[in-house]
Amino acid sequence: MIMDQMKQGIIFSGFGGVLMKVFLELGWFFKQEKKAYISGIFILLLVAMLQLVPPKVIGILADHINDRTISKGMLAQWMIVLIAVGLAMYGLRYYWRIMIFGSSVKLSKILRNRLYQHFTNMSPSFYQKSRVGDLMAHATNDLSAIQQTAGAGVLTLVDSLSTGGFVIIAMAFTISWKLTLICLIPMPFMAMLTSWFGTMLHRSFYKAQEAFSSLNDKTQESMTGIKVIKTFGQEKEDIEDFRKQSEDVVQKNIVVAKIDSLYDPTISIIVGISFFLSIAFGAKYVLNGELSIGELISFTAYLGLLIWPMLAFGWLFNIVERGRASYDRVAALLMEKVEITDTDNSLDVMPYGDIQFTIAEFTYPGDLRPILNDVSFTINAGETLGIVGKTGSGKTTLLKLLIREFEGYQGEILFGGRTLKDYKLNRLREAIGYVPQDHFLFSASVAENIAFTDPSASMEDIEKAAKLANIHNDILQFTDGYQTVVGERGVSLSGGQKQRISIARALLMSPEVLVLDDSLSAVDAKTEEAILSSLRQNREGKTTIITSHRLSAIQHANLVLVLEDGKVIERGAHEDLMELDGWYKEMYLHQQLEELVEHGGH
Template sequence: MKVFFELGWFFKERKKQYLVGISLLIMVAMLQLVPPKIIGVVVDEIGGGSLTVGSLVKWLSLLAASAILMYVIRYYWRIMIFGSSMTLAKRLRAKLFHHFTSMAPSFYQKRRIGDLMAHATNDVSAVQQTAGNGVLTLVDSITTGGFVILAMAITIDWKLTLIALIPMPFMALSTNYYGKLLHARFHHAQAAFSDLNDKTQESITGIKVMKTFGQDKEDIADFKRLSDEVVAKNTRVAKVDSLFDPTISLVVGISFFLTIIFGAKFVVAGDMTLGDLVSFTSYLGLLVWPMLAFGLLFNIMERGSASYDRIQNLLAEKMDVEDKEDALSIRPQGDIEFNINSFTFPGDETPALKDVQFTLKRGETLGVVGKTGAGKTAILKLLMREFDGYDGEIRYGDHVIGDYQAIKLREAIGYVPQEHFLFSASLYQNIAFTNPDVGEDEVTNAARIAQIHDDILRFTEGYNTVVGERGVSLSGGQKQRISIARALLMKPELLILDDSLSAVDAKTEEAILESLKEARTDATTIITSHRLSALVHAHLIIVLHEGAVVEKGTHDELMALKGRYFEMYQLQQLEQQVEEGVSQHE
């Protein structure tokens, strides 16, 4: 019953619908008592020879009226109760989706997409069943069962009623034990489904890589293993689930057996009429559903409880970054002062940044250089306030970044990541994603700055060309340039290019940087790149090594130092000369 108390907040919200639905269920339970009683009366009239055509029509009319009334009432209670359960499912999905979109990227490093999808589908469905079929079976088993037992005891014979109920404690003990087993096993079954869901999503997303490396058979075998595991764990659930009906049927069978033996004895002794015994057995037949509903209730409750626990545990995860109560609702602008003494990613032991300080004037360009793992991404994540736990201070304009609302800070930053995500929509819609209300001229202008406009015009449908999911039909360089155009439409105060020119050739890279310089005269830009030619014209370049700044200055100043930057630049120039020589030779 715990899950019903946990859902109390929803039942209070929908109390009118549930009260009406439950009232209608009670009416149905009372109306169900009419047919068995009428049957008993008719049997007695037949036995006594007093049945007439008029009385038969009267009783049949009463039966028909009760049947029609039950038909109408059942229609409306379904709307009230099942309609409310669908509203709960809608609310939970909305909560989960809002939670997913509010969480920082670190949340998705710990959680698998397939698992999150399982929470929003299977788990929500199980909770919906609890608020719908669960309420139905709870009310119906209690009211129908209670009214039937009272009718048997009061209108027929209380002694025979007690005899018929002797096997009931066995059923209660058995179903309680089955329910505990079901709760534990369903938890494991839902977890297995999450694993399979995640595997399916991952396989479909990475289908091109899989086929390229010829790993189809291995992936299918892995999918089959997980699928078998889902079947095995759900079979364990089904084995417990399948015990309810036989147990209840056995209990009902024993009750009928006792009723026939002792009822026949009471009829022979004259304590009951034959019609009473017929009515009693009919009432006992009505008890079959409440008993089955009682067993089904355990099943629904345990499934719903396990799923609601999973949903609540997920929703209980707090955001890594939360706004202050008086956070500023303005987009930041101005100089950026980055002063971090130390920052360590959650779960890591080694600091990702240590003693990193720089000042970037508004309208200037910062270049960030370093090997993989040197700390470039950490700087960007802190600037975008994906993490708050660090020793130091980051100021944007007149305030530290924690003073701004997170959404306003991110609205001021146009971020082009290393891994580009394009939607299965038209090129126009992908570019206009950050600002859907802009005009066509602004979209094409952003595409020109990103040097993708001419490429788009070469497509058959131009800007209306629909790209595959995640942009599978485009080259890496085209996806990078569409992502840059998309970021530009935000009109960001700060544009961050996180190694997002790596897939374009040197000539296109130079054209993009020149266009950005002309279009963003008063806006700030940060570029991280392994290709140093992208940073030559930056106002400031910092060289990172193991999370610390080892060199800082302009391109000319760093070349004069003849340190790490100098060595990297010379090496890249040599590689470029070799590549050009090979190309000319070919």
């Protein structure tokens, strides 16, 4: 719903496109929080009216002093009125802040949650073209600017219009309409100039936010790859690159600051001209007897109250243009299409049974060369499938199609006699325990990493999964055992330990299909055999798919596929492939010879 409303707002143009566009785009939220905003605005109007009392009281007292009719009782009476007004304004200002600023915080929370949910729904192709630092900037800086618009922006809009309007009405109807019109002569010039500044500010702030996103992305990338940077001695170059990007952010924000700095001087000049006109013409009216000295004092005091609405009006353009630039960025992100979704009649059941691939052709989005061509095979439930081939032959691509990370292929994939789209996406993935090549561990304890797929799992279940993955004894040697914090991305663990913890994480969910995507590459042959033997004993009746460069990992599979350039060039059990004198046999004998050499020929 929010994306449709954003689309409507984005095509809005005219005067509202300059100032009111972002408020209209946020109309869905103002409707949702209408009670809080109506209450806050009503209180703001009361405060604006109460502000009119002190200048009027000052004028009345000034006339009494001039006429020598002032008394202690009268002075005490008006002092009580001023104190009461002051206390009332104090309390009312407290409550409108809760109503308006409190609601703006809710907006930030809603958009942040929607962004996060949107991120989790996006397919890998989205993350291939999006930078992590940029996405983080959307969820931080941009949302902060939007929150300002829904909080301080609403305040300045209502306060500037209400205070300014009430003050002008009080000046015109209680003192002199002629002097009021004279003092308002410079105002149209202020409106034109601030509108011009706002247009420039919108463009400049958008560029500044983009520069910040790039710097954010650079920082995240450098921190993640700090080991590689240090290993190749590229610290100076990386620091210089960071310095240049940081300087770019500074320069673009200086441009924003320069435009921003034009508001106050412009408004001060307009206010100064208005004061000059009020004193010059007001003095003339006093001398002519059209105004009393007290009325002129009240008029100038009211004019002083107009300074804030004028400044607030300039500030409003600043806030709104920043918020509009950020909202455009967030809206564009939220309108990114979610490519992998459930169909209307998808089944809310976990799939079970044989898996059948019939892929005529598959090409990654944006690529021209097909990755898979004429790939057909069937895995019976409970069997083990091995997939081997050179790097880039399409092994991982097959697995990504199985878990619906990508679609758009010619052909079909059946699971239990139904196409993958027949099942709800979350139910399909619940049935598949996928261990990818890139093992990601969270900055949490070993136990929490293993229990990621089932946070409610008992320590007994966690240890059982660890034993199946042959990592239990290693964990016991850690400083705090299963409570050892592994560090970001598992930085404190070896490659083999990270692989086995990832396997334990997948095994904990006891999936119908276990997929090991070259997930044993960092362990030695003995550990590999122990893991595979454990899987054969404990996963009877369940399907296992293994891709590997080391053929020993798949030689016990019921079916082995040999891929080359996205095509199946050999298929069969280990014994069948050894009789073919093809790629499989040649690679197997080569790897056996390598292993023999490593063990000194014994």
